[in-house]
Amino acid sequence: MPSGATLVWFRDDLRVADHPALLAAVERGAPVVAAYVLDEHGDGVRAPGGAARWWLHHSLAALGDELAALGIPLVLRRGLAAELIPQLVVDTGADTVLWNRRYGPARAIDAELKARMREAGTEVRSFPGDVLAEPQELATASGAPYRVFTPFWNALRGRPVAPPLPAPDAVDSPAEPVAGDALDDWELLPRRPDWAGGLRATWTPGEAAGLERLEEFADELDGYADRDLPAVDATSRLSPRLRWGELSPRQVWHRIRREGGPHAEAFLRELGWRDFFRHTLFHDARLATRNLRPQFDAFPWADPDPAEIDAWRYGRTGIPFVDAGMRELWATGAMHNRVRMSAASLLVKNLLVDWRVGEAWFWDTLVDADDASNPGNWQWVAGSGQDAAPYFRIFNPERQAARFDPDGAYVRRWLPELGTDAYPAPIVDLAASRERALAAYESLGGRGTAPP
Ligand SMILES: Cc1cc2nc3c(=O)[nH]c(=O)nc-3n(C[C@H](O)[C@H](O)[C@H](O)COP(=O)(O)OP(=O)(O)OC[C@H]3O[C@@H](n4cnc5c(N)ncnc54)[C@H](O)[C@@H]3O)c2cc1C
Structure with a gap:
């Protein structure tokens, strides 16, 4: 039985199913504390825009409930993750920190933290959770990153995609509560004016609603034939689920692939574009600011x-x-x-x-x-x-x-x-x-x- 608690650092993976870091934490057997840090100023971090902040608020609220049902508290802190994660290790008495990897410029924070915390004697492990294939796993015959989608897609499609992991069982020994912020105090929701009425009418953020939408879309997959018609509700509308990690790309991949047929294949290819741009960003962190040509x-x-x-x-x-x-x-x-x-x-x-x-x-x-x-x-x-x-x-x-x-x-x-x-x-x-x-x-x- 390990002596310290396990800290799971959530980022763009606001779910409990197919969450490798969370599953590994629960399987370790020690009390588990989950943390989300609202870091808007760290190196390489792009602070979320207005609509994204609205989604984040509701998705975090849903995640907090899902985790509570597993006996895992979700601690919220706001500030630089590079400072707050080591502080959380102290506050929670954790001896192990786990997270799912990210691929944008903010991964520099993760690399630096990993090295620093390991030096201080904390075990740190990271896992793949946000892509179908990690950037270091796909390269052209000459070892260079793919720059063109079709060969990238052919390489991706030809590889097995790991099956999704189950949600963990509830922990045996819940962690001691640790102080954190109240979600409302982050003021992620618009107040004056409250422009989010249309968002509320359109979306229900959170993993449960995401899984429901995935099932519904899989059942109606034939309708994807009309995916180019904006008047028709023919596409999956899963992009914010994937963006916030309420669903993992592996879950979506396997669920839709099971249906088989040309519409499933067309959909998987679209999902391939999501990986393509993640790989592009991995290889060129200035994607948002610099012309690639x-x-x-x-x-x-x-x-x-x-x-x-x-x-x-x-x-x-x-x-x-x-x-x-x-x-x-x-x-x-x-x-x-x-x-x-x-x-x-x-x-x-x-x-x-x-x-x-x-x-x-x-x-x-x-x-x-x-x-x-x-x-x-x-x-x-x-x-x-x-x-x-x-x-x-x-x-x-x-x-x-x-x-x-x-x-x-x-x-x-x-x-x-x-x-x-x-x-x-x-x-x-x-x-x-x-x-x-x-x-x-x-x-x-x-x-x-x-x-x-
Ligand atoms: C100018 C511009 C900006 C865009 N910005 C974003 C963005 O910030 N985030 C985002 O997820 N998509 C973006 N897209 C891609 C695309 O428009 C959306 O992913 C799609 O409309 C989401 O609807 P859906 O989930 O119903 O798509 P579906 O047709 O059901 O596709 C399934 C999934 O595949 C992925 N996907 C599909 N097309 C693309 C694509 N072209 N690039 C990357 N992934 C794709 C998404 O994760 C999507 O949820 C942008 C497209 C354009 C032209």
């Missing part, structure tokens, strides 16, 4: 026009397909993937606004915003990413709408004033701005899309 540093972005950018943000561009998406985003914290691509393309290509401006807005408004998939997709749309849309692919939002929202159900849902004088005229001429964008991209000398 350095040629793009010379790109002639237009001088930012605040009125134009606001029209885009709040769904008043006069381009219905894009405006509907931006209003859906503002109201619900989510936007259909096809509309995300069109909205991003309008900003970056038709308005020639630097992709980082749009990325920052999505960061603040999406409930699924994460530091790999959000910048990764923005760089994909801009063409500055490694495996990116070619520069001449400029989404035409009118054609997108005609093809994917043929009866206008989606735009009418979000733009009640469409067809009246209250709806604005387009702020940009799509044809002329397309030519301007092509000229801007060509000014990179055709190098914009050459392999880096």
Whole structure:
């Protein structure tokens, strides 16, 4: 029987099932204390945006209940994890600290902590919990990271994905309670004004609701055939579950793979993109701030026009397909993937606004915003990413709408004033701005899309 308690440090893995660190802690047999540190200023940490903070609050509340049922207290602390985790070791009398690994720049904190705590005699172990394959497990024949999705996907698809682990049984000897913050005191929820009504109406954060949604989606998998139609509820809507780790990618992978067939295969490939961007971030920590193709540093972005950018943000561009998406985003914290691509393309290509401006807005408004998939997709749309849309692919939002929202159900849902004088005229001429964008991209000398 070990002498000290076990501390499990939760991060983007707010669940009890398929949680390798938690299972290992309970199996150790000592009292277990769970901790979540709201670290907004640590090295490499990107503080969550407004919609994400709303989700985090509710997901932590749900996790606290799940853990309490297992006899495990969840201690909340706010500040630098590099200081608070060693402090928690002292406060809890832990001799072992366990966590699931993360792959963004904040992993530098983990590496430093691991070395420091081990030196002080604490056992520290980390586990894979947030990806289908860890970045160090996948490389090209020459040992380099994959830069292009299709070969990455072929390599990932050809490997076995570890089966998910069960939730642990309740602990035999509960830990002594340790002082922590009250969740409400973190003020993660908007108060004045309370803009979260649409989020509450759309989502129930937490592992139990996530598992329920996974089952429901698996039962309706045939509907994924309509995944490109934003008016239809055809996609899984699992992205915030995966973002916050209420579900692990392995759970989702195995549950959907069990269904078999072309829709399962199409879905698994989408899930592959999530891993792809995590691997990309692992190999280039500056994904959110730096063009992956350095040629793009010379790109002639237009001088930012605040009125134009606001029209885009709040769904008043006069381009219905894009405006509907931006209003859906503002109201619900989510936007259909096809509309995300069109909205991003309008900003970056038709308005020639630097992709980082749009990325920052999505960061603040999406409930699924994460530091790999959000910048990764923005760089994909801009063409500055490694495996990116070619520069001449400029989404035409009118054609997108005609093809994917043929009866206008989606735009009418979000733009009640469409067809009246209250709806604005387009702020940009799509044809002329397309030519301007092509000229801007060509000014990179055709190098914009050459392999880096
Ligand atoms: C500009 C832009 C920004 C985006 N920002 C994010 C983001 O911050 N977080 C995020 O999870 N997704 C992001 N996406 C990808 C995609 O739009 C969402 O994952 C998807 O719309 C979520 O809905 P779903 O769960 O119903 O998708 P489904 O079609 O059911 O897909 C299943 C899962 O696969 C993953 N996935 C699907 N497409 C992608 C993709 N292109 N990139 C990475 N993972 C993917 C997600 O985890 C998703 O939950 C962005 C896309 C664009 C074009």
